[in-house]
Amino acid sequence: MGDVNILINNSGMARHAPAEDLSEKDWDATLEINLTAPFIRLALERKRRKMAMAHIRLRKFNTKDMYPDQKLDNDLCMVVRAGNIVYLRGQTGMDLNGRIVGLGDPSAQTENAMKNVKILLEEAGAKLEHICKITVYLTDRAYREPVYRVIGKWLKGVYPVSTGLIVQGLAKPELLMEIDVDAVIPEGEG
Numbered sequence: 001m002g003d004v005n006i007l008i009n010n011s012g013m014a015r016h017a018p019a020e021d022l023s024e025k026d027w028d029a030t031l032e033i034n035l036t037a038p039f040i041r042l043a044l045e046r047k048r049r050k051m052a053m054a055h056i057r058l059r060k061f062n063t064k065d066m067y068p069d070q071k072l073d074n075d076l077c078m079v080v081r082a083g084n085i086v087y088l089r090g091q092t093g094m095d096l097n098g099r100i101v102g103l104g105d106p107s108a109q110t111e112n113a114m115k116n117v118k119i120l121l122e123e124a125g126a127k128l129e130h131i132c133k134i135t136v137y138l139t140d141r142a143y144r145e146p147v148y149r150v151i152g153k154w155l156k157g158v159y160p161v162s163t164g165l166i167v168q169g170l171a172k173p174e175l176l177m178e179i180d181v182d183a184v185i186p187e188g189e190g
Helices: 024-029 037-052 106-123 141-154
Strands: 003-008 014-016 030-034 055-062 075-082 085-091 131-138 161-166 177-184
Touching: 055 106, 075 106, 085 106, 106 131, 106 141, 106 177, 131 141, 141 161, 141 177
Parallel strands: 131 161
Antiparallel strands: 003 014, 003 030, 055 075, 075 085, 085 177, 131 177
């Protein structure tokens, strides 16, 4: 049996396409495969996985807007979803509009950070339960208990791996803590 052309669109849907129906641009999304069913299923699955790996960037911003007092000009975002992996920008006592919440209060800043984490994960199609790794930065060892108490409340039953660091400072002097979050959406969800 000879090779046939199967067109696969961005949703992973496929249809048979005779060679004379294909323009030059169509060849980018076309696979030449043998017509036997196992090979077609394998090719379709590979194409779907490749499409699922596209990066989605949410809540894009520039640092010159977020930190006008600093001479920065970096294009960043709050969330990157790469396939089923979700990376969040470190969340702090800044709300999602850039206002600082809980001045001098590590518990209030952590509550704000975790509220942001939940919102951002949901925007990317993930949940708190999908969190695999957290990294917590504190500007004072004395903040460890109040910060971890709030994190523990939000992540009860999740069991992520965790790293905690004491640092000299964060992006703004008013910020007392920061939490980085990585999550993986289970196959079949999100």
